[in-house]
Amino acid sequence: MKVLGIDPGITATGYGIIEEEACITTGTIRPRTKNTHNRILTICQRLEELIDTYKPDCVSLEQAFYHKNVQSLIRSSELRGAIILTLLKNEMSIVQYTPTKIKLTTTGNGRASKQQVRYFVERIFLNSKKRVSSHATDAIAIAYTAMRKMNQPL
Secondary structure, eight states, X not given: OEEEEEEOOSSOEEEEEEETTEEEEEEEEOXXXXXXXXXXXXXXXXXXXXXXXXOOSEEEEEOOOOOSSHHHHHHHHHHHHHHHHHHHHTTOOEEEEXXXXXXXXXXXXXXXXXXXXXXXXXXIIITTSOOOOHHHHHHHHHHHHHHHHTTOOO
């Protein structure tokens, strides 16, 4: 089973595709425009390209969490809605997990730090590959959580 994990962010959206014990691809989508709507469009177009190229069986998203800044929450929600619409248009199966569930699944501790999640992802999936952004490592952790929760062997 091939799972695409997405860490949605309006300035940087991480993605990672895993299959069994391997990371197929990972990266960060960083739209260059300042316009929020064009950023959303760029992110969704790139996700469609990834779906067309790698044909994942399932997509896993991190659930929205509390933002101190209301405007940030609104932009994040707009992006999540656009991503979900893009995934549904591409007939993708979607699962969502909270940050706590992702940390618990990857490290055994629901309150783990970002560094602990990164350590797990780098050791299990990236081995000696170049260092990737925290958004990309989060996306791999999100994909890993889906893989584990769907009882697929890793």
